Every structure is written in structure tokens, then in C-alpha cells.
Amino acid sequence: xxxxxxxxxxxxxxxxxxxxxxxxxxxxxxxxxxxxxxxxxxxxxxxxxxxxxxxxxxxxxxxxxxxxxxxxxxxxxxxxxxxxxxxxxxxxxxxxxxxxxxxxxxxxxxxxxxxxxxxxxxxxxxxxxxxxxxxxxxxxxxxxxxxxxxxxxxxxxxxxxxxxxxxxxxxxxxxxxxxxxxxxxxxxxxxxxxxxxxxxxxxxxxxxxxxxxxxxxxxxxxxxxxxxxxxxxxxxxxxxxxxxxxxxxxxxxxxxxxxxxxx
Amino acid sequence: xxxxxxxxxxxxxxxxxxxxxxxxxxxxxxxxxxxxxxxxxxxxxxxxxxxxxxxxxxxxxxxxxxxxxxxxxxxxxxxxxxxxxxxxxxxxxxxxxxxxxxxxxxxxxxxxxxxxxxxxxxxxxxxxxxxxxxxxxxxxxxxxxxxxxxxxxxxxxxxxxxxxxxxxxxxxxxxxxxxxxxxxxxxxxxxxxxxxxxxxxxxxxxxxxxxxxxxxxxxxxxxxxxxxxxxxxxxxxxxxxxxxxxxxxxxxxxxxxxxxxxxxxxxxxxxxxxxxxxxxxxxxxxxxxxxxxxxxxxxxxxxxxxxxxxxxxxxxxxxxxxxxxxxxxxxxxxxxxxxxxxxxxxxxxxxxxxxxxxxxxxxxxxxxxxxxxxxxxxxxxxxxxxxxxxxxxxxxxxxxxxxxxxxxxxxxxxxxxxxxxxxxxxxxxxxxxxxxxxxxxxxxxxxxxxxxxxxxxxxxxxxxxxxxxxxxxxxxxxxxxxxxxxxxxxxxxxxxxxxxxxxxxxxxxxxxxxxxxxxxxxxxxxxxxxxxxxxxxxxxxxxxxxxxxxxxxxxxxxxxxxxxxxxxxxxxxxxxxxxxxxxxxxxxxxxxxxxxxxxxxxxxxxxxxxxxxxxxxxxxxxxxxxxxxxxxxxxxxxxxxxxxxxxxxxxxxxxxxxxxxxxxxxxxxxxxxxxxxxxx
Ligand SMILES: Nc1ncnc2c1ncn2[C@@H]1O[C@H](COP(=O)(O)OP(=O)(O)OP(=O)(O)O)[C@@H](O)[C@H]1O
Ligand SMILES: [Mg+2]
Numbered sequence: 001x002x003x004x005x006x007x008x009x010x011x012x013x014x015x016x017x018x019x020x021x022x023x024x025x026x027x028x029x030x031x032x033x034x035x036x037x038x039x040x041x042x043x044x045x046x047x048x049x050x051x052x053x054x055x056x057x058x059x060x061x062x063x064x065x066x067x068x069x070x071x072x073x074x075x076x077x078x079x080x081x082x083x084x085x086x087x088x089x090x091x092x093x094x095x096x097x098x099x100x101x102x103x104x105x106x107x108x109x110x111x112x113x114x115x116x117x118x119x120x121x122x123x124x125x126x127x128x129x130x131x132x133x134x135x136x137x138x139x140x141x142x143x144x145x146x147x148x149x150x151x152x153x154x155x156x157x158x159x160x161x162x163x164x165x166x167x168x169x170x171x172x173x174x175x176x177x178x179x180x181x182x183x184x185x186x187x188x189x190x191x192x193x194x195x196x197x198x199x200x201x202x203x204x205x206x207x208x209x210x211x212x213x214x215x216x217x218x219x220x221x222x223x224x225x226x227x228x229x230x231x232x233x234x235x236x237x238x239x240x241x242x243x244x245x246x247x248x249x250x251x252x253x254x255x256x257x258x259x260x261x262x263x
Numbered sequence: 264x265x266x267x268x269x270x271x272x273x274x275x276x277x278x279x280x281x282x283x284x285x286x287x288x289x290x291x292x293x294x295x296x297x298x299x300x301x302x303x304x305x306x307x308x309x310x311x312x313x314x315x316x317x318x319x320x321x322x323x324x325x326x327x328x329x330x331x332x333x334x335x336x337x338x339x340x341x342x343x344x345x346x347x348x349x350x351x352x353x354x355x356x357x358x359x360x361x362x363x364x365x366x367x368x369x370x371x372x373x374x375x376x377x378x379x380x381x382x383x384x385x386x387x388x389x390x391x392x393x394x395x396x397x398x399x400x401x402x403x404x405x406x407x408x409x410x411x412x413x414x415x416x417x418x419x420x421x422x423x424x425x426x427x428x429x430x431x432x433x434x435x436x437x438x439x440x441x442x443x444x445x446x447x448x449x450x451x452x453x454x455x456x457x458x459x460x461x462x463x464x465x466x467x468x469x470x471x472x473x474x475x476x477x478x479x480x481x482x483x484x485x486x487x488x489x490x491x492x493x494x495x496x497x498x499x500x501x502x503x504x505x506x507x508x509x510x511x512x513x514x515x516x517x518x519x520x521x522x523x524x525x526x527x528x529x530x531x532x533x534x535x536x537x538x539x540x541x542x543x544x545x546x547x548x549x550x551x552x553x554x555x556x557x558x559x560x561x562x563x564x565x566x567x568x569x570x571x572x573x574x575x576x577x578x579x580x581x582x583x584x585x586x587x588x589x590x591x592x593x594x595x596x597x598x599x600x601x602x603x604x605x606x607x608x609x610x611x612x613x614x615x616x617x618x619x620x621x622x623x624x625x626x627x628x629x630x631x632x633x634x635x636x637x638x639x640x641x642x643x644x645x646x647x648x649x650x651x652x653x654x655x656x657x658x659x660x661x662x663x664x665x666x667x668x669x670x671x672x673x674x675x676x677x678x679x680x681x682x683x684x685x686x687x688x689x690x691x692x693x694x695x696x697x698x699x700x701x702x703x704x705x706x707x708x709x710x711x712x713x714x715x716x717x718x719x720x721x722x723x724x725x726x727x728x729x730x731x732x733x734x735x736x737x738x739x740x741x742x743x744x745x746x747x748x749x750x751x752x753x754x755x756x757x758x759x760x761x762x763x764x765x766x767x768x769x770x771x772x773x774x775x776x777x778x779x780x781x782x783x784x785x786x787x788x789x790x791x792x793x794x795x796x797x798x799x800x801x802x803x804x805x806x807x808x809x810x811x812x813x814x815x816x817x818x819x820x821x822x823x824x825x826x827x828x829x830x831x832x833x834x835x836x837x838x839x840x841x842x843x844x845x846x847x848x849x850x851x852x853x854x855x856x857x858x859x860x861x862x863x864x865x866x867x868x869x870x871x872x873x874x875x876x877x878x879x880x881x882x883x884x885x886x887x888x889x890x891x892x893x894x895x896x897x898x899x900x901x902x903x904x905x906x907x908x909x910x911x912x913x914x915x916x917x918x919x920x921x922x923x924x925x926x927x928x929x930x931x932x933x934x935x936x937x938x939x940x941x942x943x
Contacts (some may be wrong), residue, residue: 058855079859082862099853101549101849106544106548110856114541114544118539122539158856
């Protein structure tokens with residue numbers, strides 16, 4: 001059985017007043033196996049964030065199912081949802097989402113504290129992770145005292161410390177320069193190598209080329225996917241950019257989104 | 264992008280600037296409208312004070328001098344309070360708008376243009392505030408003027424006129440206020456780069472240094488302030504002590520709120536087992552960051568709360584205790600003094616009866632006694648030479664020697680004193696000894712009288728309290744006076760004694776007020792023609808004078824209470840708003856990380872509540888300590904009713920707590936609006 005299964009997910013946004021409806025997701029189907037590293041690509045407005053929010057149970061699908069380890073997210077009651085998120089999912093956001101009032105250490109501890117974990121246990125989990133993410137020296141600093149790359153590594157640390165079944169990342173390199181991006185991507189590849197399942201939304205071909213599989217979303221549904229197989233990062237990069245060319249060439253309005261390609 | 268605009272572009276820019284300014288005001292309504300409100304109220308009060316001051320009436324009316332002087336001082340104080348306050352409000356606005364301005368300058372608006380935008384905004388603000396304040400002033404100042412006249416007991420049927428000078432002075436004062444703000448705003452954009460402006464609201468604040476030292480210093484300083492207030496005595500040093508205590512309390516509050524609370528929270532944070540528990544974690548870290556950012560505004564809230572409470576306590580006690588004060592100062596409608604040698608008792612009685620008939624009034628009370636008044640230095644139970652080296656300035660008292668005969672008659676007593684016995688009475692604190700030594704001669708105190716009709720007692724009257732020694736007869740009387748004169752080296756003993764031996768008449772008249780005034784007037788002028796005349800006091804007029812002075816105080820007290828309250832409410836409101844904007848992001852993050860909205864709401868609510876009631880708690884403590892001093896200061900105007908003052912204080916604190924709670928409730932709802940993204 002797949003770790004994550006997305007079946008016929010559809011999302012329609014309705015404006016608060018009035019009948020204006022936007023269909024963000026039409027009919028999304030795919031699954032992610034344990035230990036996979038999946039990148040999701042697509043142009044701006046294609047529904048990537050919407051999809052990720054649904055997977056993260058931050059938003060509800062209009063119809064369709066999302067199963068994590070065979071459990072239907074829609075079936076979880078509102079009250080338990082927070083605890084569920086905390087225990088099974090890890091998040092990395094484009095804008096880090098660290099609390100300025102907490103030191104990096106406390107930011108990382110936040111989900112564990114909320115889960116009622118003891119202090120010794122938290123320290124025990126933090127030590128190897130911080131060493132791996134190379135933020136051990138920064139733990140007592142506050143978010144506004146460190147660089148973007150350092151912030152993002154702290155955020156990754158926060159996502160991993162709960163030992164989640166799957167890490168969901170929405171454009172994690174979006175706010176980083178190329179050097180910091182590469183460092184982060186290498187980290188993602190490393191932790192994936194240790195068995196961590198990762199699902200990452202990105203605009204950057206560079207970022208996507210590290211993944212084991214790339215899903216392309218267009219107009220609210222999965223349009224295409226590429227498997228790495230035995231190929232190198234460079235070959236993967238080529239394949240992705242070819243696929244993107246096809247993807248955008250099909251557009252009829254002619255405006256091409258190529259924002260990610262410089263990265 | 265080079266800022267070398269062509270003529271056409273420049274013309275365009277000039278056209279959009281006023282628009283931007285309007286938009287700046289409009290889109291920041293949550294912070295701008297209260298700013299306008301505060302400005303309008305400030306102009307309003309200032310204008311009302313000015314208008315009343317400029318009305319000739321207030322100078323022409325009989326006995327209006329006190330009210331006029333007090334209004335003059337009041338307006339000066341108002342200026343001193345309003346300038347920094349409006350400055351604070353303005354700097355709050357600018358801080359909030361830095362990001363927007365940074366964006367403008369990145370999009371190509373030069374500093375010059377932003378400067379012009381500020382100028383336009385300031386002109387708009389100045390215009391709106393001035394117009395609003397003056398219009399409401401015109402509508403309400405007549406009413407307030409009548410209120411003042413009523414409170415001071417002045418005649419109310421007068422015309423109220425607006426003088427151009429009042430308009431001009433108000434406009435000029437506020438012109439400078441807004442000018443200062445504008446210059447400050449210009450300096451803000453002048454010295455900062457766009458990147459700084461963009462990230463200004465995010466920057467974390469540096470932790471204050473020497474936390475524990477500062478916290479300890481705060482406790483000490485506050486304690487010292489309290490001590491000064493509680494141990495103060497009504498003497499010449501009370502005013503310096505008063506300002507010293509106020510200063511110490513403010514500094515102490517500041518240190519404790521900034522360092523003490525942070526030190527305490529950090530201590531909690533160090534205890535890992537406590538800190539890393541779900542409820543404590545968010546609360547402690549949230550409060551820590553709140554205290555770091557908002558300690559200053561909490562101090563302001565605390566100080567303003569204290570000012571509001573103390574002002575209202577004084578005002579309400581004075582209002583309710585005014586009659587008591589008037590009675591204490593002037594227990595009788597009139598007092599007449601004669602030299603005993605010249606006094607003609609019969610004629611005086613005849614005159615009174617004649618006047619009673621003429622005006623159809625009754626003399627209700629007619630006390631009549633002899634006394635010798637002597638200044639003495641007091642050491643323990645001994646009265647000696649006045650201003651002797653051994654005695655301090657405060658230990659000099661007036662001692663009145665009375666005769667047993669008069670005492671028995673007036674007080675309806677039957678004291679029969681021995682040669683070496685006296686009855687003693689003190690207006691101030693009890694005498695408390697069983698022997699008394701007067702100029703070296705010792706007497707047994709047969710009784711210490713608890714009260715005397717001619718001199719109301721107030722145990723706290725340590726400044727102007729007099730002593731009364733009631734002696735057996737004229738022999739003892741003259742003997743004592745002789746000893747005193749010898750001790751004080753008086754050469755012409757006979758002349759001196761003749762001058763000091765007085766006959767005092769104290770009268771109450773009953774009946775219609777106007778008739779009564781005429782009666783007293785006429786009797787007073789008759790007295791002045793009599794042999795031995797030494798003085799007459801028309802206490803109807805004296806009471807009216809005092810009433811007027813206190814009425815002026817009350818009027819100013821009420822207005823100042825309102826001004827302080829306005830400052831307080833605005834600071835509170837701004838504090839909640841700024842926290843709302845800060846917490847908005849944190850809310851979102853916490854929710855994403857796995858904390859339910861309800862949970863967050865609850866903990867944050869708890870924090871705000873704690874932080875919010877801290878200043879109220881501080882203010883109540885400050886008030887409790889301050890009351891000791893207010894009590895002493897009240898002594899200066901012969902207000903001795905401590906019980907009444909404490910009751911007023913309790914009432915005021917309750918009322919204030921209710922208003923405080925209400926404003927908390929309101930600002931909290933604005934806060935939730937912001938956090939939930941509804942009132943952006
Ligand atoms: N809350 C919402 N209400 C209404 N429509 C929405 C809402 N959120 C997103 N949409 C619409 O749904 C569509 C998909 O948005 P989504 O944010 O998922 O795109 P995206 O792929 O993440 O884009 P980007 O790459 O720019 O982040 C867009 O057309 C968007 O306008
Ligand atoms: Mg997106």
C-alpha cells in the first residue's frame with residue numbers, strides 16, 4: 001500500500017459573497033510510496049499550493065480522498081486535526097514561518113512541546129539533527145539574527161524533529177539564493193537517502209532535478225510525470241526542462257512562466 | 264531607476280502626492296482615526312481653557328482671581344502634557360507606516376516627495392483636528408463655563424463671548440505641536456534607507472542589559488518613593504518631597520516593568536521542566552517578547568492610570584468634603600476682635616439687638632470670651648521662648664490662655680480648677696502629657712479637652728494647630744503672661760499685655776442669605792468704629808472665596824482627569840493594535856505547526872489579560888501609597904477628612920477598574936479583528 005494516496009481530488013474556491021467560483025484543482029490522482037522524493041512542478045496558479053494545503057490538512061478538498069497510511073484525512077475530526085498534523089506531517093514553507101519571539105531551539109521544539117514531549121527527549125532528538133543541518137551553533141539565536149538559509153535549515157529541523165511520515169515542502173528554496181538553495185537541496189537528498197519521504201513543490205528545475213520523481217500539474221490536474229530511474233541530476237535536469245517546454249508550448253495565451261529556470 | 268524625472272513626469276508626481284496622502288490616512292484608519300480623535304479632544308480642551316481665560320467676565324466677576332490663576336496654570340500644564348502625548352501618538356503612526364513608505368521609495372518616490380506627502384498629511388491632520396476641536400469647543404464651552412461658575416459659586420447669569428485671541432492661541436499652540444511632529448517624521452525618512460524602512464517592523468528589540476541590577480534598583484527606587492510618600496509630613500518640604508516621590512515612582516515603575524518582569528520571565532524560562540510544557544511555553548515566550556516590546560507603553564499606561572485615579576480621588580473628595588473644609592476654616596459667620604481694655608459689652612449687645620430687629624434675623628450663636636495669645640516654642644510638655652535654639656521651626660505654636668469662667672460658659676461645663684491646674688486643648692494632635700510647663704511654671708493637666716467649639720479639632724493639623732490653656736482665674740492668667748514677657752524680654756509689659764488681652768466675639772446669624780450678608784456687613788463697619796477695635800472677619804465672604812478657589816480646582820481636576828483618561832485610552836488602544844499586527848503572523852505559524860486556533864486564542868488571551876492588568880495593579884498600589892501624601896497635602900487647605908478621602912479612593916478605583924475593563928474588552932475585540940484578518 002502506498003504511503004500517500006490522492007484520489008480524484010477536486011477543489012473549488014467560492015468567493016465569500018456571490019457566485020464567483022474558481023476551480024483550483026480538477027481531478028488529481030497520484031500516490032507516493034514510502035521513501036520517495038517527489039517534486040511537483042507547474043506554472044503559477046496551476047494549483048500546487050492548493051494541493052499541498054489539502055495534503056497538509058490545512059484545507060479541505062471539495063471532493064475526492066487523501067489517504068495517509070490508508071487513513072482518510074477527511075475523516076479526522078477538526079479537534080484531532082492539529083494533533084494529527086503535528087504527529088504525522090512535517091512542513092517546510094517558502095517564508096520559513098519561524099516565530100520571532102522564540103529562539104531557533106524553541107522554534108524547533110515547538111511541535112514537540114505542543115505534543116507534550118519531555119525536555120530530555122527533545123534534546124536527545126535535536127542534537128544529531130542540528131549537527132546534520134549544521135545549525136548547532138545557532139540554536140540560541142533568534143530568527144531575525146540569522147540568514148535566510150539558516151532559517152530554512154532550522155525550519156527543516158523543526159519539520160524533521162517529530163519524525164513525520166512525510167515532509168511537505170512548498171517552494172522551500174523560493175526565498176534563498178543559489179548557494180543556500182543547493183545546500184538545502186543536498187540536505188533534502190541526504191535525508192531522503194536515510195528513508196525520509198519528501199513531497200516538494202517547486203518552480204526551480206534545479207530543485208526538482210534532485211527528486212526521484214517529478215509531477216507536472218497543469219490547470220488543476222496531473223499532466224505528466226518523470227521518473228529518475230538511474231539517471232544523474234544533469235540528465236534529470238534536461239528531461240524536466242524538455243517536459244516544461246512541452247507543457248508551456250501547449251498554452252494558448254502564449255504567456256510563458258519561466259521564473260524558476262534561472263535557479 | 265534614476266530619479267531624473269522629466270517635467271511631465273514631475274507634474275504627474277505632484278498630482279498624485281495629495282492623493283497618496285489621503286490614501287495614507289484612509290487606509291490606515293484603525294490607527295489614524297483615534298489619532299484624529301485624540302487631536303480633536305486636545306484642541307477642544309485647550310480651546311475651552313483659552314476661551315474662558317480670555318473672557319473679560321472671569322476677570323471682572325467678584326472673587327474670580329483664583330479661578331483665573333488656576334485656569335492659567337491649568338492651561339500651561341495642559342500644554343506640557345499634550346505636546347509629548349501627541350508626539351507619542353505620531354511616532355506610533357510613523358512606525359506602523361515605515362513599510363509602506365519604504366515601498367514607495369523603492370518604487371521610485373524620492374525622499375523629497377515623501378516629505379511633501381507628509382507635509383500634505385500633516386496639513387490635513389492639522390486642519391481637521393483644529394476645525395473639529397474648535398467647533399466642538401464653541402458648542403460646549405458655554406456649557407463648561409456655566410459648570411465652572413456653578414462650581415466656584417460665582418453668579419451664573421453672564422454672557423459668554425468668544426474672543427479671537429482664544430482662536431489664535433489655540434491655533435498657534437497646535438501649529439507648533441504638529442510642526443514638531445512633521446519635523447520628526449521628516450527626520451525619520453531622512454536618515455533611513457528603504458531596506459531599513461521595509462524591515463523596520465520586524466526587527467527584534469535588544470534585550471536590556473544588567474537585568475537583575477536594574478530590577479533590584481527598580482524595587483529599591485519604587486520602595487523609596489513609597490516611603491517618602493508614606494512618611495511625609497505637612498511641612499515646608501512637602502512640595503519637594505511630592506515631586507521627588509512622583510519622580511522615584513515613575514523611575515521605579517519603569518525599571519520594574521522593563522527589567523523586573525523580563526528577569527522574572529527569564530527565570531521561568533530557565534526552569535526547563537516548567538518552560539517546555541504546552542501551556543507555559545507559549546505563555547512565557549509570548550509574554551517575554553511582549554514585555555520586551557511593550558514595557559514602555561505599559562509604564563505609560565500605569566502612570567496615566569495613577570494620574571487619572573489620583574486626580575479623580577482629589578476632585579471627588581474635595582467636592583464632597585468642601586462643606587467640611589469651610590466649616591473647619593470658618594466655623595462662625597463672623598468674628599470680631601477687640602482689645603479687652605476698650606471693649607464695651609453693653610453697646611455691642613445693644614447694636615446686635617438693633618440689627619436683629621432691622622433685618623428681622625436671629626443671632627443664633629453668640630460666643631464671647633477673653634484670651635491672651637502668645638507664641639511659644641514647644642519641647643515635650645514645655646512651652647518656652649518662641650524660635651529658641653532648641654526648638655525646630657515646626658515646633659513653634661500659638662498658645663491661647665483662656666479663663667475658666669468663659670470656658671465653663673461656652674462649653675457648658677463646670678470645671679473648677681485649682682491654682683496649679685489647667686484644662687488643655689490642642690487643635691492638632693493630642694497634647695498627651697499629664698503635666699504642662701509654661702514659661703518654667705509647672706501645672707497639672709486636670710483634663711485634656713476633646714473638643715472646643717471655638718476651634719474645631721483635626722488630629723492631623725500639625726502645621727497650624729494652636730494650643731489652648733484654660734486657667735483658674737485672672738490672677739493665674741496675668742501671672743503666666745508676666746512670666747512669658749519676662750522670658751521673652753518684653754520691656755513695656757503693661758502696654759504689651761493691654762494689646763494682647765483680647766475680647767473675641769463669634770456669631771452665627773440665621774435667616775435669608777442676602778439679609779444676612781447686609782447684617783454682617785453693617786455690624787462689621789459698626790465694630791470698626793468702636794474703641795479697642797482690633798479686627799473683624801466676614802466669614803460669609805471668606806467662605807465664598809475658599810469655595811471659589813476649590814471650585815476652580817475641581818473644574819480643572821475634572822477636565823484633567825478626562826485628558827489623562829483620553830491619553831490612557833489611546834495608548835491602550837495603540838498597544839493592542841500593534842500587538843494584533845505582531846500576533847497575526849505568529850497565529851498563522853502556530854496553526855501550521857499544529858496548534859489549534861482555539862488553543863492559541865486562549866493562551867494569547869491569557870497573556871494579554873495578564874499584561875493588561877499589570878498596569879492597573881501597579882496603579883492601584885501607587886494610588887495607595889500616594890494617598891498618604893495627598894492626605895497631608897489636603898491639610899494645606901484644611902481638608903482633614905481622611906475617611907471621606909479613602910472612601911472616594913475606593914469608589915474611584917472601582918469605577919476606574921470598570922472603565923479600564925471596558926476599554927480592554929473593546930480593544931481586545933479590535934485585536935481579534937486584526938488577528939483574524941477582518942479589520943485590515
Ligand atoms: N483562497 C482562494 N480563494 C479563491 N481562489 C483561490 C484561493 N487560493 C487560490 N485560489 C486560486 O486557485 C488557483 C490555484 O492557486 P494556487 O495558489 O494553488 O497556485 P500555485 O500553483 O501555488 O501558484 P504559485 O506557483 O504562483 O504559487 C489560482 O487560480 C488562484 O487564483
Ligand atoms: Mg503557490
